Amino acid sequence: MKYFQPYSVEEAIEIAHASESTFLAGGTDLVLHMRNGKAQPSGLIDLGKIPVLREIKEVDGFIEIGSMATFAELGNSELVAQNAYALWQACQSMGSPQIRNQATLGGNLGNCSPAADGLPPLLALGAEVHLISQEGEEFEPLSTLLSRTPLLGQNTLILGFRIPINGWQSGFAKLGRRRALAIARLSVAVAVEINGTRVENVRVALGAVGRRAFLSESLGRELSGLDLNGAWLEKGVLEVQQIVREALGARASAPYKREAVSGVFREALASIITEGGTQA
């Protein structure tokens, strides 16, 4: 197996174009997949020595997050905590401290596990993905990107993400078999635009319900333009159960997840609305 360690994005793209190699981010998934044979790359392009990919910064009304920013770095970022709370929450609970120190947000998308913790918050927050290949650069909404198969072209590199800073409130919750070191069995991220007591707009994303994390457009529509109160919360619970029912069909986990999602949904909203229906 070949190994490349480029020092710039341009160099990484050139190597990707010239060889059939795989990009290596933190490696917490890829190293494992190489060992159990799930991945058999002919070469690795290690992105660990490209400083620009690690940056987390505010640019023109967006949070820009480099693909190689680790979950630990995101979880320690005041900028993320203030403006992308759901993502910040997900970064506190993903894996373990050791994994959060190594695993990256770009790798989370590149690997694209159904249970990827970073994706539902990014979806709910309206994140766009910054991609680059020899053909050029583009920003693609994450929700659009996740409907593509394969996710990325062979030589396309995830440069990073951008999340609009728009005053929306957000939250994330997941269900695992234990608190630490547990792969999400179910995760929910919610972002809401609140005007006074009214919920103007809502985005709800689910993880570990089907092949990839997804944004529920119908749920967003159903819950938008209503007053934020206990009735709104209960309507949301019923709607989200319906979405899980539709997404999972006759799968063995369906009855369990349909029930469990109501609790996870409430928990995701805990920082926004209390059980009693008042704003948190």
Next chain:
Amino acid sequence: MIEIKLVVNNKPYTLGVEPSERLIDALRNRLGLLGTKEGCGEGECGACTVIMDGKTVNSCLVLAVQANGSVITSIEGVGNRRSPHPVQKAFVEVGAVQCGFCTPGMVLSAKNLLDKNSKPSNEEIGIAMSGNLCRCTGYDKILRAVKIAAEEGKE
């Protein structure tokens, strides 16, 4: 073979490694540092924890090539029988060691916490130790040992 340079327990090394070789393999097989244990081999148990550039990582999930240029502390660099680290001393005093397989990783997670935060709360200790599994002790004595080590460090 790819040449990497790294500092392990304050000693500089230049090693030839395979691209697919993990950091744990390089530490154990090339440097003979057998204190780093491989438990699950998939990042679930934390037995293989080492400190890399001031952060704990699972050395079973890091390629040796990714550690190129890094400073690594493994359990051999923490203390010894004659002058144990406060965390090691507390582990022995409290009886936080049973079979001992998880202990090197536990000690490194605790040491790294105390290096950064000399007065951790119980919650902070719990979070710092949450990536290390122990199948013997039930954790109570381990958490107590970290607390004691922190208190001794304060004096």
